[in-house]
Amino acid sequence: MKELFSLYATFFRIGGLTFGGGLTMLPMLTHELVEKKDWVTEDELLDYYAVGQCTPGIIAVNTATFVGYKRKGVMGGIFATLGMISPSLIIISILAMFLNQWLSNVWVSHAVNGIKVVVCALMLNTIVTMAKKSIVSALSGAVAVIAFLLALFTPVPTVLIVIIAGVLGIILYKTGGLKV
Amino acid sequence: MRVFLELFIEFFQIGLFAVGGGPATIPFLMDLPSRHDWYERADVASMLAVSESTPGPIGINMATYAGYNAAGYAGGLVATLSLVLPSIIVIVIVAKILESFNKNPYVKSAFSTIRPAVTGLIATAVLGIWETSLFTAEDGSFRFPIFSVALCIIFYVAMNHKKLKKLHPAFWILCGAVFGIVFKM
Numbered sequence: 001m002k003e004l005f006s007l008y009a010t011f012f013r014i015g016g017l018t019f020g021g022g023l024t025m026l027p028m029l030t031h032e033l034v035e036k037k038d039w040v041t042e043d044e045l046l047d048y049y050a051v052g053q054c055t056p057g058i059i060a061v062n063t064a065t066f067v068g069y070k071r072k073g074v075m076g077g078i079f080a081t082l083g084m085i086s087p088s089l090i091i092i093s094i095l096a097m098f099l100n101q102w103l104s105n106v107w108v109s110h111a112v113n114g115i116k117v118v119v120c121a122l123m124l125n126t127i128v129t130m131a132k133k134s135i136v137s138a139l140s141g142a143v144a145v146i147a148f149l150l151a152l153f154t155p156v157p158t159v160l161i162v163i164i165a166g167v168l169g170i171i172l173y174k175t176g177g178l179k180v
Numbered sequence: 181m182r183v184f185l186e187l188f189i190e191f192f193q194i195g196l197f198a199v200g201g202g203p204a205t206i207p208f209l210m211d212l213p214s215r216h217d218w219y220e221r222a223d224v225a226s227m228l229a230v231s232e233s234t235p236g237p238i239g240i241n242m243a244t245y246a247g248y249n250a251a252g253y254a255g256g257l258v259a260t261l262s263l264v265l266p267s268i269i270v271i272v273i274v275a276k277i278l279e280s281f282n283k284n285p286y287v288k289s290a291f292s293t294i295r296p297a298v299t300g301l302i303a304t305a306v307l308g309i310w311e312t313s314l315f316t317a318e319d320g321s322f323r324f325p326i327f328s329v330a331l332c333i334i335f336y337v338a339m340n341h342k343k344l345k346k347l348h349p350a351f352w353i354l355c356g357a358v359f360g361i362v363f364k365m
Contacts, residue, residue, distance in 0.1 A: 019235055056196050059201035085260055116314070120309060126302070140292065151301050
């Protein structure tokens, strides 16, 4: 029970002190889990992280579940994950309450319009970074363009496009069109 | 009660199919307003701004915010728990076979095509965010705000400048707020 609580507390701290999730979380994870707690080795953490990136869901949550599971089984995974998401739940719930009231204020709405311009630039940044990482061949380029066009011009559900892409990869591998 | 069931179904699906972390949830969140009146597509940009500038993983922050808009505190809780449930299930299964999972050729081949597909999906979602935040006037008609578009390009160039690259997104969001107030955008 004590260790479950410790898992919750540690991941609560990680979730509450890191901004942005994903890669920005790695230094914090190393500091808390490898250096302070000695729960995992750095190599194990990188392995979990790699798996966390190619399993569905939020990468930070996947890593938390992994470490928690390794320490204390399924309950450990659940406590670590709950710790990771608790700060978000608290902070966002409080902010959302105020934000929806503030939005009727004229100065806040000027600020929000300025922020939206920055979000557009940040999103451009995100998509360029992701494209550089995921488009590594003619095939992956074609898959990206087709998914883009399908999502833009057809009502094919997002979920279906992800499934089709995965099945395509496996078929291409089976037929020798894809080397991994 | 029905709204909680709907939140569970939608966010469980997002958790199961958003491969690649936080940004991968954006296409799904842009999709939701076509089926539910929890928030509008135009709200996604401010949701992103809040999620990027508060602690915690972006995907979790987005889910809490969307859930809150749909059904208050309980909605935020249900959406977030539903989003992480697939992760817990999948990771517990994968943890048992970790050694072989990473190297399994079927897993590798499936993800080698899923990753670029997700990039394409996010590109569509980003276009949608531009459309609603920059190119749509308050009455819903098309507009082309030269000042905002120029500012957006300047911000993009600035955040990729090698001396400014390390700056946190929250810094740029703060800049945007200041610009917005100063120029009464």
